[in-house]
Structures are given as C-alpha cells and as structure tokens.
Amino acid sequence: MTSELSADTQDVLEEIEEKNVDFLRLQFTDILGTIKNVSVPADQAEKAFTEGIYFDGSSINGFVRIQESDMRLDPDPETFSVLPWRNDGESAAARLICDVIDTSTGEPFAGDPRGVLKRAIQRAEEMGYTVNAAPEPEFFLFEEDEDGRATTDTNDAGGYFDLAPKDLAQDVRRDIIFGLEEMGFDIEASHHEVAQGQHEINFTYDDALSTADNVATFRAVVRAIAAEHDLHATFMPKPIPKINGSGMHTHMSLFTEDGENAFHDEDDEFDLSDTAKSYLAGILEHAPAIAAVSNPTVNSYKRLVPGYEAPVYVAWSDRNRSALIRKPAARVPAASRIEARFPDPSCNPYLAFAALIHAGLDGIENDLDCDDPVRENIYEFDEAKREEYGITTLPSNLGEAIDALEADEVIQDALGEHVYENFVEAKTQEYDEFRVDVSDWELDRYLEKF
Structure with missing residues (x-):
C-alpha cells in the first residue's frame, strides 16, 4: 500500500507534532471484542498512513493460522485522539483505530470485526439508508484489594439517580467524562444506575461505525481512569448475584439519502x-x-432473567421496558427510533451492531409485519398469558443462543463465514468449560447434603 496523504492525514500529522505525541497506539479488536494495539513511535506516523503497519495475525484470537499470519493495519485518520491519561503536557500518546488488511489479497480481512460492520453499513447504503446508533453502556465500579486486584465490593451505596453522599463515584464519573470529551465524545448525560456501584454515561447519536468505535474507546477510557482512582471498572453483565446487571441498550434509526428519518411517520399512532x-x-x-x-x-444469561429489569421477552412496546424492544418518546421527527434493550456491554460492538442491522434490513427486504405493541407489564404475565399473546423468550443460556445462531443463516451471513466459524468455536468452548465446572453454589448446596 502506497498512497498520497489526504487532507485528514495531513491534519493528524500536524496535530501529532503540535501536541508532542511521542507514541501512537494502532488499535483494532479481535473477534471477541478485546482491544489489541501495536505501538509505534510517532515518527512512524506517515509510514503508517502510506504503507500500513504489519503484524502477526496468528497470535490474535480467531484471526488466521500460523501459515497465513501476515496482516496489515491501515489507520483511519478520523479516529485520531490523544489519550488523556497519557498526556502530561510535555509528551503524550494517541490512538488510531485501524482496519485490518489481508496482505495475501490486499483486501479487507474477512475476520476484522470493524470490516464486518462496514459490510452491514454498505448493505444499508445499497438500500438507500444510513444507519445511526446510540448505546447506553452500563458498568460497575469496584474497590481493589491491597494487591490491586478487583473485588466485588462497591465504593458507594447509591441507587438510581442518587447524589452524593450516597453516590461516591461522582468524581470518578466526572473525570471519565472529562477524559471522553478530550477524546472528542459528546456526552449527553451521566448518572448512578439502579444497583450499588453501577453507573451509566450516555454519548450522542452518531453513525453506526463511529458509534462502535466509541464503544470500544469508552470501555478503555472508563477502565483506565477508574484505575487512577484505585477502582476497577467492569462491563461484566452480572458481577453480583440477585441485583440488576449491566446492559447496553442500543437506540437505532435509518435515514434516507436526503437526510429524512426513515423511521418517522407522523400519521402513525406510534410515529x-x-x-x-x-x-x-x-x-x-x-x-x-x-x-x-x-x-x-x-x-450474560445471568442478567437475562425475569425480575431484574432485563428484557427476556421477544415483543415490543411503546410504553414499558419489559419488552425486548421499546419505542422511546421522540420530541422531533429526527429523533424517532427504536431501542433494542437486550444487548450487554460485554459484546463486540462491531459484531453486535452488524447483527442488528442485518436483521433489521432483512425485515425490510421481506416486508415483515410487526405485531401490535404490548403495553402491559410482561414480567407479570404467566406462561398461559404469554402464549396467548404469542410472546417467546430469548435463549436461557449461551448454549441455546449458539444453537439459535447455528440455525439462522441471516445472522451467519451478517458475521461472514470466517467470523461466524471462529466465533462459534470460541463460544462453544466457553460454554463447554462452564458446563463441566463445579461452582461454589453447588458445593455449598450439595457437598454435605448428599
């Protein structure tokens, strides 16, 4: 790869010099959503843009085999951002999110999650739409022990929207928000969530690719700044039993080529x-x-159980939050959207958004009918009433979810053959390891009883 420098790239090179950036972190994610990065000195920035940076893909989970290991990172100049916790005023580090290229073909690598989302976005564009998204990732803040390891001891006793003194993490959230804003985020709101030690920070609606990039960045920033306060931030869906878990409610809408919200109809009862x-x-x-x-x-499936405000019922509602999808109130036509309430923040955002987009576009292509919204609290339905309404449930465990994925060609196609096969292999192994493990709960309940 050799190319002329674009105006965006020139701007990045100038900013690197102006802000005394000495190292660049070239960032990408593996199939499971773990952030990986290759660090290069800042004086290699121009080379990174014109030639790419090569790395061994065989060492990355689900990427390639050893005999086909050479991969290339192509940095996206629009994702340049100085890392706030690595900026002391005299020197700084910055990150660039990269696309992964298969060096044997020169084409985007089929196993790159960012590329998977780009393909979903391209499908939408071919149908005349752009995709916008806004997630609401929740997380817990826990104390660290004397060795710096995470505990499950929360550092506050706050509840939903509580203020100090119960919400002792206000200062941490403030520093996280300042850090995110330094990296270019537009923050809409932040607040204490329902459970002790649980928090939510919302950033503004954006195109789906930028939003997925932001989710990956958000998790890294939250963890890094929490660590500066001697706290451990976790996006684990259910770290504490018998209380609310962490979700990542995802708002989505489509816009037409002329900038109109394709989801809005003022003549419809639900807009x-x-x-x-x-x-x-x-x-x-x-x-x-x-x-x-x-x-x-x-x-994830410890969160997806009735009774803790997590949606498990496959239905939609324009009023309550017991359904899988909600239609939030919108003050203006441009804000008409739907909210998928079942994703959680442990997901790979590129793959999750791609799956949601392909599923939605499949509904449009096949002109699927939408049932009436359920306006009652589904949590209060018994099995007979759910059957009466035709309401099914999400899988109750990861094994059932994998089975559903293996039976659904649309979502398989959304992931692409390479990602699908490696994802299922990794997740099947994870579930099998869980099934053969013996938990403390089992030992406490059965060891002396039988």
Missing part, C-alpha cells in the same frame, strides 16, 4: 413508519440468534 416496523420485526425475528452475538458470555 413509526412501515420501514421502522419491518426493521423492528426483523430484529424480533432473529433475536435468539442475535443474542449469541449481543450477549456473548456465559454470564
């Missing part, structure tokens, strides 16, 4: 267009398979 309803129906249709991607850990 939703037929396009929006078909998109919504597509997500409901494929929700069990999407769950394997959007709720990808054994622990």
Whole structure:
C-alpha cells in the first residue's frame, strides 16, 4: 500500500507534532471484542498512513493460522485522539483505530470485526439508508484489594439517580467524562444506575461505525481512569448475584439519502413508519440468534432473567421496558427510533451492531409485519398469558443462543463465514468449560447434603 496523504492525514500529522505525541497506539479488536494495539513511535506516523503497519495475525484470537499470519493495519485518520491519561503536557500518546488488511489479497480481512460492520453499513447504503446508533453502556465500579486486584465490593451505596453522599463515584464519573470529551465524545448525560456501584454515561447519536468505535474507546477510557482512582471498572453483565446487571441498550434509526428519518411517520399512532416496523420485526425475528452475538458470555444469561429489569421477552412496546424492544418518546421527527434493550456491554460492538442491522434490513427486504405493541407489564404475565399473546423468550443460556445462531443463516451471513466459524468455536468452548465446572453454589448446596 502506497498512497498520497489526504487532507485528514495531513491534519493528524500536524496535530501529532503540535501536541508532542511521542507514541501512537494502532488499535483494532479481535473477534471477541478485546482491544489489541501495536505501538509505534510517532515518527512512524506517515509510514503508517502510506504503507500500513504489519503484524502477526496468528497470535490474535480467531484471526488466521500460523501459515497465513501476515496482516496489515491501515489507520483511519478520523479516529485520531490523544489519550488523556497519557498526556502530561510535555509528551503524550494517541490512538488510531485501524482496519485490518489481508496482505495475501490486499483486501479487507474477512475476520476484522470493524470490516464486518462496514459490510452491514454498505448493505444499508445499497438500500438507500444510513444507519445511526446510540448505546447506553452500563458498568460497575469496584474497590481493589491491597494487591490491586478487583473485588466485588462497591465504593458507594447509591441507587438510581442518587447524589452524593450516597453516590461516591461522582468524581470518578466526572473525570471519565472529562477524559471522553478530550477524546472528542459528546456526552449527553451521566448518572448512578439502579444497583450499588453501577453507573451509566450516555454519548450522542452518531453513525453506526463511529458509534462502535466509541464503544470500544469508552470501555478503555472508563477502565483506565477508574484505575487512577484505585477502582476497577467492569462491563461484566452480572458481577453480583440477585441485583440488576449491566446492559447496553442500543437506540437505532435509518435515514434516507436526503437526510429524512426513515423511521418517522407522523400519521402513525406510534410515529413509526412501515420501514421502522419491518426493521423492528426483523430484529424480533432473529433475536435468539442475535443474542449469541449481543450477549456473548456465559454470564450474560445471568442478567437475562425475569425480575431484574432485563428484557427476556421477544415483543415490543411503546410504553414499558419489559419488552425486548421499546419505542422511546421522540420530541422531533429526527429523533424517532427504536431501542433494542437486550444487548450487554460485554459484546463486540462491531459484531453486535452488524447483527442488528442485518436483521433489521432483512425485515425490510421481506416486508415483515410487526405485531401490535404490548403495553402491559410482561414480567407479570404467566406462561398461559404469554402464549396467548404469542410472546417467546430469548435463549436461557449461551448454549441455546449458539444453537439459535447455528440455525439462522441471516445472522451467519451478517458475521461472514470466517467470523461466524471462529466465533462459534470460541463460544462453544466457553460454554463447554462452564458446563463441566463445579461452582461454589453447588458445593455449598450439595457437598454435605448428599
């Protein structure tokens, strides 16, 4: 790869010099969503843009085999940002999010999660739409022990929207917000969530690719700044039993080429267009398979149980939060959207968004009908009433979700053959390891009883 420097690239090179950046972290994610990076001295920046940076892909989870290991990172100049916790005023480090290129073909690597999302976005564009998204990732802040290891002891006793003195993490959230803003985030709101030690910071609606980049960055920033306060931030969906877990409610909408919100119809009872309803129906249709991607850990299904405000019922509502998808109130037409409430923040955001987009577009292409919204509290339904309403449930564990994914060609196609096969292999291994393990709960309950 050799190319002329674009105006965006020139701007980045100037900013590197102006801000005394000495190291660049070239960032990408593996299939499971773990951030990886290759660090290079800042004087290699121009080379990174014109020639790319090569690395061994065989050492990355789910990427390639040893005999086909050479991969290349192509940095996206629009993702340049100085890391606030590595900026002392005299020197700084910055990150660039990269696309992964298969050096044997010169084409985007099929196993790059960012590339998977780009393919979903391209499909939407071919249908005349751009995709916007806004997630609400929740997280817990825990104390560290004397060795710096994470505990599950929360550092506050706050509840939903509480203030100090109960919400002792206000200063941490403030520093996180300042750090995110330094990296270019537009923060809408932050607050203490329902559970002790649980928090939420919301950033503004953006295109789906930028939003997925932001989720990956958000998790890294939260962890880094929490560590500066001697706290451990975790996006584990259910770190403490019998209280609310952490979700990542994801708002989505489509816009047409002329900038109109394709989800809005002022003549509809719910202000939703037929396009929006078909998109919504597509997500409901494929929700069990999407769950394997959007709720990808054994622990994810400890959150997805009735009674803790997590959605498990495959239905939608314009009023309450017991359904899988909610239609939030919108003050202006541009804000009409749907909210998928089942994803959690342990997911790979690139893959989760891709699965949601392909499912929704499949609903549009097949003109799927959307059932009426359920306005009652589904948590209070018994099994007979759920059957009466035709309401099914999400998979109850990761094994069932993998089975659903293996039966759903639409979500398989969303991931692509390479990612699908490696993802299922990794997640099947994870679930098998869980099944043969013996938990403390089992020992406490059965060891002396039998």
